[in-house]
Amino acid sequence: MSLDYEKILADYERAKEVYKTFGIDTDEVLKKMKGISISLHCWQGDDVTGFEEATKGMGGGGILATGNYFGRARNGDELRSDLEFAMSLIPGKHKVNLHAIYAETDGKKVDRDELSIDHFEKWLKWAKEKDIGLDFNPTFFAHPKAQSGYTLSSTDKGVRKFWIKHGVKSREIASQIGKELKKTCINNIWIPDGSKDFTAKRYEYRKILKESLDEIFAASVDKTYLVDSVESKLFGIGSEAFVVGSHEFYMGYVFTSKHDIAICFDLGHFHPTESVADKISSVITFSKKVLLHLSRGMRWDSDHVVVLNDEVLSVSQEVKRADAFDRVFFALDFFDASINRITAWVTGARSALKSILYALLEPTHLLNEAENEGDFGKRLALLEEFKTLPFGAVWNKFCYESNVPVGSSWLDKVKEYEDKVLKSRI
Numbered sequence: 001m002s003l004d005y006e007k008i009l010a011d012y013e014r015a016k017e018v019y020k021t022f023g024i025d026t027d028e029v030l031k032k033m034k035g036i037s038i039s040l041h042c043w044q045g046d047d048v049t050g051f052e053e054a055t056k057g058m059g060g061g062g063i064l065a066t067g068n069y070f071g072r073a074r075n076g077d078e079l080r081s082d083l084e085f086a087m088s089l090i091p092g093k094h095k096v097n098l099h100a101i102y103a104e105t106d107g108k109k110v111d112r113d114e115l116s117i118d119h120f121e122k123w124l125k126w127a128k129e130k131d132i133g134l135d136f137n138p139t140f141f142a143h144p145k146a147q148s149g150y151t152l153s154s155t156d157k158g159v160r161k162f163w164i165k166h167g168v169k170s171r172e173i174a175s176q177i178g179k180e181l182k183k184t185c186i187n188n189i190w191i192p193d194g195s196k197d198f199t200a201k202r203y204e205y206r207k208i209l210k211e212s213l214d215e216i217f218a219a220s221v222d223k224t225y226l227v228d229s230v231e232s233k234l235f236g237i238g239s240e241a242f243v244v245g246s247h248e249f250y251m252g253y254v255f256t257s258k259h260d261i262a263i264c265f266d267l268g269h270f271h272p273t274e275s276v277a278d279k280i281s282s283v284i285t286f287s288k289k290v291l292l293h294l295s296r297g298m299r300w301d302s303d304h305v306v307v308l309n310d311e312v313l314s315v316s317q318e319v320k321r322a323d324a325f326d327r328v329f330f331a332l333d334f335f336d337a338s339i340n341r342i343t344a345w346v347t348g349a350r351s352a353l354k355s356i357l358y359a360l361l362e363p364t365h366l367l368n369e370a371e372n373e374g375d376f377g378k379r380l381a382l383l384e385e386f387k388t389l390p391f392g393a394v395w396n397k398f399c400y401e402s403n404v405p406v407g408s409s410w411l412d413k414v415k416e417y418e419d420k421v422l423k424s425r426i
């Protein structure tokens, strides 16, 4: 269903008046929205397969994309074309998040410890053409040297050395990507290390991980555009009893390191009743940057497509209430192979952006006023009133102004692309 411009505009003008009575200038909010970018994870497009011939389908590290929908991107050109198409349906200008396994090596075997910026030339050229930023992730899974379940915390010196070198190379690549594009490039380290069952060696593994990270971060790289970050996890498939890189471990690490390292919170990496939204203000109090991996855990870290749920909304509200959009970076992290992968990207990205818009439209000053007056009933009542403000009309205007389909009409375009492009990949 699409709406015509006059209707979008009329609805918007009415919404603008309503928000004005609550002290919110919707035109200003729309201006802010145009400057907000989220990082689209390339791995939704191919079920985290990557382009390395030797490791394709190897899996591991608890990364599991379930489903068998046709049309998975099989190479860089297909993945870029799918991303480009997805981005044409998402309002705003966004970044693309790469993993090291998306290197393009012209058929040559280049192991992860030998990767360089040259292997990402096509991505760079494409990003320059599109004037978009790229983020980066070393890939510490789906590799023979990760099959023991330990990488940077391995007790095997050879294995550890290999992964440290991969970590160093990845930082170099991310730094160069940032410099080439003149845009921040976040290099996020997530490792799968852990144990399926009880271990008596938790302390030993964590000491080793600390040493490995120290080596990776000691290597000098130009940080003009590079933001380092580390991502924790509570448990994973195959690491149910113990995860070396836990939340406490990384909190300790970033707060004691002399290097400037952000902390990454993945919404699927905590106990289901734990609120990631609540963690943001704690971390930024100490001037640390935060990377968010927006995801949707279904009973566990299942990496379902992001929807506009309470969790995602509260995360955006916390960032808005702290006015921290310059210190908190939004990225998507889910992989669903059971539905059209472009529908997955667009749904997740549009929902993430809706949460940000919803948060920016919140008359937070009225909540603060009520709280300062000690009128907590008013605070609660206002929160409830805000839920039915005409947010949808502002969202539609944002889509319209961004030249992307308004309403659900983007689904027709996905269907066309599916028929024309994806079906031929079967």
Ligand SMILES: C[C@H](O)[C@H](O)[C@@H](O)C(=O)CO
Residues within 6 Å of the ligand: 043, 048, 063, 099, 137, 190, 231, 233, 266, 293, 301, 333
């Ligand atoms: C592929 C990603 O790097 C990965 O999903 C990681 O960020 C994660 O969340 C692992 O559970």
Ligand SMILES: [Mn+2]
Residues within 6 Å of the ligand: 190, 231, 266, 293, 333
């Ligand atoms: Mn993640």
